[in-house]
Amino acid sequence: MLKRETTTSPRSLHPEKCAAQQTPSLSHQLAAFFEHWPQPLILNSAVNQPVEIDVPALAHFFDSLSQPLDAMRQNAAFFDPWEVIKLGRKEVLNTAILAWMLNPRGSHGFGALALMALLGNVQTSKGEAFPADPGRYCHVRAESSPGGDSAQRVDIEIDAENVYLLIEAKIDAPEQYDQLARYCREAESRAGARPWTVIFLTSDGRPPLTGGEYRVSCLSWQVLAEFIEPTLRRHFRQQKVQSATRSAAELSVLRFLSHIRRF
Structure with a gap:
C-alpha cells in the first residue's frame, strides 16, 4: 500500500516566522509610538526674562494720538444720521428714504442717477431692457394708491x-x-404702452408667493445697494465744487446704502 504524502504549508512549518510577518496590533503600534515620542523641547530661557517698558516713551506715544483723534471726531467721519434717528428695520421709514433717493427731483441733488442705475439692472415684464432715460417727467410716490383704493396701497x-x-x-x-x-395687474393696467415691472424687494431676494404668471423683478436690499452705489460714488468724485449741503446729502445717501446692506 502506497503511503500518501501530505503537503505542509510554510505557515505550519515556521509558525514563529509567520507571526512576525503579521501586522502588529493597534495597541502595539500605539505603545511604540509613545515610546519614540520626542522629549519636550527646551525653550530659550531668554523669553522668560522680564521685558522693560519705557513708560515715558509710551505715554508720549499715546499723547501724540490725542490731536488726530480729536480732529477725526470734529470732522464727524463716523457720523450716521440714520443711526441718530434709530432708523433700524422700520419698513415704512426705510421705504420713504428709498423713494427720496430714487426721485430725480429729490433734494439730494444727483438727479435721476439712482433711478437710472436701478433701471439698468432690472428687466421689464417682457424680459427686455428699460430705456436708459426715464423721460421728461418722473413722479415718485411713497405709500401710493395708484388706482385710488387705499386698500391697494403700494410702497x-x-x-x-x-x-x-x-x-x-x-x-x-x-x-x-x-x-x-x-400689483402686477395694476401696473399692467396703468402702464399702457410704457415698459413696466413690479420690483419685489426683500432681505433675501426671494420670489413672491403670487404673481407667477407675470415677470416680477426680485431683488434683495443688499443687491439694490450694489446696483446704485458705484454710480453715485463716481458722480461724487467728479464734483469739483463741494458745498456743505452737498456733502451732507452725499453722506446721507452713502450711509443709507450701507444701512440697507445689513437687512
Whole structure:
C-alpha cells in the first residue's frame, strides 16, 4: 500500500516566522509610538526674562494720538444720521428714504442717477431692457394708491414718461394674500404702452408667493445697494465744487446704502 504524502504549508512549518510577518496590533503600534515620542523641547530661557517698558516713551506715544483723534471726531467721519434717528428695520421709514433717493427731483441733488442705475439692472415684464432715460417727467410716490383704493396701497410708485414701476418692499412684514399678483395687474393696467415691472424687494431676494404668471423683478436690499452705489460714488468724485449741503446729502445717501446692506 502506497503511503500518501501530505503537503505542509510554510505557515505550519515556521509558525514563529509567520507571526512576525503579521501586522502588529493597534495597541502595539500605539505603545511604540509613545515610546519614540520626542522629549519636550527646551525653550530659550531668554523669553522668560522680564521685558522693560519705557513708560515715558509710551505715554508720549499715546499723547501724540490725542490731536488726530480729536480732529477725526470734529470732522464727524463716523457720523450716521440714520443711526441718530434709530432708523433700524422700520419698513415704512426705510421705504420713504428709498423713494427720496430714487426721485430725480429729490433734494439730494444727483438727479435721476439712482433711478437710472436701478433701471439698468432690472428687466421689464417682457424680459427686455428699460430705456436708459426715464423721460421728461418722473413722479415718485411713497405709500401710493395708484388706482385710488387705499386698500391697494403700494410702497413706491414710479410714474415716468418712459417707464412705470411699482416697488413692494419687505423687511420683516409677511407677504399679503395675492399681493404681488394684484400689483402686477395694476401696473399692467396703468402702464399702457410704457415698459413696466413690479420690483419685489426683500432681505433675501426671494420670489413672491403670487404673481407667477407675470415677470416680477426680485431683488434683495443688499443687491439694490450694489446696483446704485458705484454710480453715485463716481458722480461724487467728479464734483469739483463741494458745498456743505452737498456733502451732507452725499453722506446721507452713502450711509443709507450701507444701512440697507445689513437687512
